[in-house]
Amino acid sequence: MDAAIDIRGVTKTFGEKVAVDELDLVVPTGSLCGFLGPNGAGKSTTIRMIMSIYFPDKGEISVLGRKSAVESKDRIGYLPEERGIYRKMRVGEFLIYMARLKGVDSGAAKRRAADWLERVALPDVFKKKCEELSKGMQQKVQIVAALIHDPELIILDEPFSGLDPVNSMLLQRLIHDLNDQGRTIIFSTHVLFQAEQICNRIFLINRGKKVLDDTMEGIRRRFDPRTILLRTRGERNGFDPRVVSGVRKVEERKGDLEVYLDEDTDPIETMRQMMNLADLEKIELRKPTLEDVFVRLVEDARISESGAVEIVEHAH
Amino acid sequence: MNNKSLLVASREYKSTVMTKAFIIGAVILPLVIWGLAIAIPMLVKDEIPMMNGTIAVVDETGQVASVFESQLSPEFLQMQHDQLEQFEADEYLRKSTEVLKDKGQFAQQLAVTSGRRAIERMKEQPVHQLKFTDIKRAEANIDELKQQVVNGELLALVWIKADALTASSDWLAGLMRGAMGGALGGALPKTPADEEAKAKEPSVVIYTGKTMHVDNADLLSQRLSGAIVSMKMVENEVDPIKVQMVMTPPDISVRNVSESGETESSEAANILMPIAFMMLLWISTFTGGQYLLTSTVEEKTNKIIEVVLSGTSPMQLMTGKILGQGAVALTMLVLYAALAVGALQKFELGYLVEPGKVVLFAPYFFMAFFFIACMMAAVGSAVNEMREAQALMGPVMMIVILPWLAWMPIVKSPNGSLATILSFIPPMTPFVMALRLGTNQVIPMWQIAATLIIGFAAVFLFIWMTAKIFRIGILMHGKAPNFMTLLRWVRMA
Numbered sequence: 001m002d003a004a005i006d007i008r009g010v011t012k013t014f015g016e017k018v019a020v021d022e023l024d025l026v027v028p029t030g031s032l033c034g035f036l037g038p039n040g041a042g043k044s045t046t047i048r049m050i051m052s053i054y055f056p057d058k059g060e061i062s063v064l065g066r067k068s069a070v071e072s073k074d075r076i077g078y079l080p081e082e083r084g085i086y087r088k089m090r091v092g093e094f095l096i097y098m099a100r101l102k103g104v105d106s107g108a109a110k111r112r113a114a115d116w117l118e119r120v121a122l123p124d125v126f127k128k129k130c131e132e133l134s135k136g137m138q139q140k141v142q143i144v145a146a147l148i149h150d151p152e153l154i155i156l157d158e159p160f161s162g163l164d165p166v167n168s169m170l171l172q173r174l175i176h177d178l179n180d181q182g183r184t185i186i187f188s189t190h191v192l193f194q195a196e197q198i199c200n201r202i203f204l205i206n207r208g209k210k211v212l213d214d215t216m217e218g219i220r221r222r223f224d225p226r227t228i229l230l231r232t233r234g235e236r237n238g239f240d241p242r243v244v245s246g247v248r249k250v251e252e253r254k255g256d257l258e259v260y261l262d263e264d265t266d267p268i269e270t271m272r273q274m275m276n277l278a279d280l281e282k283i284e285l286r287k288p289t290l291e292d293v294f295v296r297l298v299e300d301a302r303i304s305e306s307g308a309v310e311i312v313e314h315a316h
Numbered sequence: 317m318n319n320k321s322l323l324v325a326s327r328e329y330k331s332t333v334m335t336k337a338f339i340i341g342a343v344i345l346p347l348v349i350w351g352l353a354i355a356i357p358m359l360v361k362d363e364i365p366m367m368n369g370t371i372a373v374v375d376e377t378g379q380v381a382s383v384f385e386s387q388l389s390p391e392f393l394q395m396q397h398d399q400l401e402q403f404e405a406d407e408y409l410r411k412s413t414e415v416l417k418d419k420g421q422f423a424q425q426l427a428v429t430s431g432r433r434a435i436e437r438m439k440e441q442p443v444h445q446l447k448f449t450d451i452k453r454a455e456a457n458i459d460e461l462k463q464q465v466v467n468g469e470l471l472a473l474v475w476i477k478a479d480a481l482t483a484s485s486d487w488l489a490g491l492m493r494g495a496m497g498g499a500l501g502g503a504l505p506k507t508p509a510d511e512e513a514k515a516k517e518p519s520v521v522i523y524t525g526k527t528m529h530v531d532n533a534d535l536l537s538q539r540l541s542g543a544i545v546s547m548k549m550v551e552n553e554v555d556p557i558k559v560q561m562v563m564t565p566p567d568i569s570v571r572n573v574s575e576s577g578e579t580e581s582s583e584a585a586n587i588l589m590p591i592a593f594m595m596l597l598w599i600s601t602f603t604g605g606q607y608l609l610t611s612t613v614e615e616k617t618n619k620i621i622e623v624v625l626s627g628t629s630p631m632q633l634m635t636g637k638i639l640g641q642g643a644v645a646l647t648m649l650v651l652y653a654a655l656a657v658g659a660l661q662k663f664e665l666g667y668l669v670e671p672g673k674v675v676l677f678a679p680y681f682f683m684a685f686f687f688i689a690c691m692m693a694a695v696g697s698a699v700n701e702m703r704e705a706q707a708l709m710g711p712v713m714m715i716v717i718l719p720w721l722a723w724m725p726i727v728k729s730p731n732g733s734l735a736t737i738l739s740f741i742p743p744m745t746p747f748v749m750a751l752r753l754g755t756n757q758v759i760p761m762w763q764i765a766a767t768l769i770i771g772f773a774a775v776f777l778f779i780w781m782t783a784k785i786f787r788i789g790i791l792m793h794g795k796a797p798n799f800m801t802l803l804r805w806v807r808m809a
Binding site: 048051052053054070073074076077078080082083084085086087088089097098100101102142145146 | 320323324327331335615618619620621622623624625626627628629791
């Protein structure tokens with residue numbers, strides 16, 4: 001299986017500032033990737049280079065098997081971070097224009113524009129001027145503009161920012177549907193919760209360097225749970241989890257006990273032992289959230305001078 | 317040319333032309349002004365009322381009244397009217413202005429047009445139904461007669477004094493009197509000069525009521541002075557036909573001599589046409605250019621640019637925008653040129669537009685548009701907002717405004733050294749050439765060919781530079797760029 005996007009050794013500098021530094025990135029065809037990183041990490045720059053809006057100073061990018069996105073623009077759907085709209089244009093006209101720019105013939109463009117507006121719950125705006133729409137509605141129109149030509153590769157830069165929870169859900173479902181149809185999707189965000197729920201693959205970059213690149217499962221496995229959360233029914237009756245071997249440390253938080261385990265302890269076996277020892281209301285193995293991973297990696301990177309590779313090793 | 321550029325162009329054109337601002341400002345307003353210019357002379361042409369009543373004539377000479385009265389009798393006026401109806405005005409005017417042919421078609425046409433208007437005006441004269449009562453001076457009470465004019469019992473009172481056939485009008489004394497009286501008002505003390513002035517009262521007075529139409533009062537005074545002049549001629553034994561012949565000035569023709577032969581110099585046409593050519597070029601290209609600037613800056617401020625660039629390359633975008641606004645400029649040109657030609661036809665000056673020059677005008681239009689469009693696209697792509705654009709436009713405008721400052725010398729000697737040199741300095745080339753082509757001089761063919769070659773070579777250079785600036789500028793945000801920044805971008809990549 002070919003990679004949808006293959007970035008090798010790409011560097012981009014703006015004056016003194018190194019925005020992207022020797023980045024390698026492979027996006028497998030059919031994957032649904034979250035592209036994470038703190039503000040100013042180089043996400044948008046990387047995406048713009050993928051879109052051939054910027055050109056790398058060094059390194060190579062191939063998109064959909066071609067040397068440059070210019071040759072396959074019509075097969076890519078792109079929602080930029082800075083999204084504008086022709087304010088005076090009517091929504092329908094705008095969508096048809098965008099579709100035709102990407103090679104859809106005018107009859108089909110018109111049909112699709114109407115279908116898509118229906119699909120994102122904006123059935124009555126076809127004839128309205130773009131400036132008459134609310135910001136959230138405009139954003140949905142822009143998302144439609146990125147998808148209307150039925151692209152194989154979809155790149156969304158911060159698609160969730162500015163959407164209310166209902167529309168966020170709608171977009172999530174949409175992304176899943178599109179991915180189920182076999183389209184490759186990559187979206188950047190700094191809302192980790194969403195990435196965690198949606199993605200099957202995560203890239204994390206910080207200061208222009210890749211810090212993490214793995215499938216969701218791989219990440220969970222790598223950031224193996226070493227914490228058990230439990231709560232006793234009623235009084236604790238002098239129960240102390242530390243009697244079980246392999247417990248490193250216990251902290252109490254809002255009535256829950258957080259039990260940190262040693263590296264080589266089997267968490268399932270420990271949980272079984274604890275259930276025998278005390279009358280528990282709940283006990284669970286805490287999964288690491290991306291938030292944890294993110295904060296940890298970014299924090300570590302700030303402390304460490306020695307770069308990403310070592311941090312990833314350290315995380316094992 | 318590719319499909320995406322054409323799509324961009326068509327959007328650009330539609331979003332510019334299909335706006336209220338454009339339709340009202342650039343189409344309806346000129347049409348209304350044009351319509352008014354044509355319609356106002358028609359509206360102003362009011363009906364001259366027919367005079368029906370009695371005119372009292374007090375003739376101290378005893379000679380003028382009968383001639384004057386006969387010239388205004390209903391029978392005589394009816395006869396004149398009938399003659400005018402049968403008169404072949406066009407035929408007559410063409411023949412009578414034949415002598416003007418040497419002065420150029422413009423002068424002849426002007427004479428024909430004004431002659432036709434005069435004849436039409438004469439035809440509009442109603443046949444007045446006038447009666448006259450002659451009153452001897454001895455029996456006339458002038459004040460009482462005046463009162464009758466005021467009452468409306470009399471249409472007018474004509475008082476021809478005894479010296480009417482001997483006095484010449486002392487226009488200088490009259491002028492002085494008017495000027496002094498006007499300056500000092502009634503405060504002027506009585507002087508002997510006043511007494512003298514009183515003695516120089518006009519020798520003929522026509523009193524009319526307030527209701528008399530100006531044209532009718534004119535008619536009375538014309539006929540009266542005609543009667544007096546013809547009586548004077550009889551008195552002095554002068555042959556009126558000889559006087560007519562003596563008073564007609566000779567035809568003097570001013571000819572420009574050059575290698576290509578003699579051409580007529582017609583001042584009015586010589587200034588009208590070059591300015592019209594350049595105005596058309598200027599208005600149309602700058603309108604298109606201005607829209608290009610606005611739409612480019614708008615795309616940047618609205619951050620739409622990246623969305624569009626996901627479908628096109630920056631070059632396709634720029635090409636499309638320039639083409640689209642080129643179509644806007646062309647629309648303006650065709651519209652305004654049609655209005656201008658229409659107006660010229662209306663005043664029968666259509667021949668001033670020579671088809672050969674219009675054909676030559678076309679390439680210079682495209683050249684001018686590309687120059688302006690490139691500058692606007694470069695500036696528009698580089699700035700963040702309109703305010704910054706104004707600052708960058710300064711130096712650009714300086715170059716293009718020069719032909720305006722130098723239009724007079726260029727038009728006066730279109731083949732002079734100033735005109736020739738300016739024609740070869742690119743951004744000015746099309747504007748200077750438009751001025752030169754507008755004159756009736758023959759511009760050497762080699763110069764036309766050379767300016768076209770140099771001009772279009774410069775156009776390609778401009779496009780190349782603009783492409784570089786556009787590609788970088790369009791994605792650049794932040795600090796307002798200056799002229800040097802633009803040059804640096806051209807050198808980059």
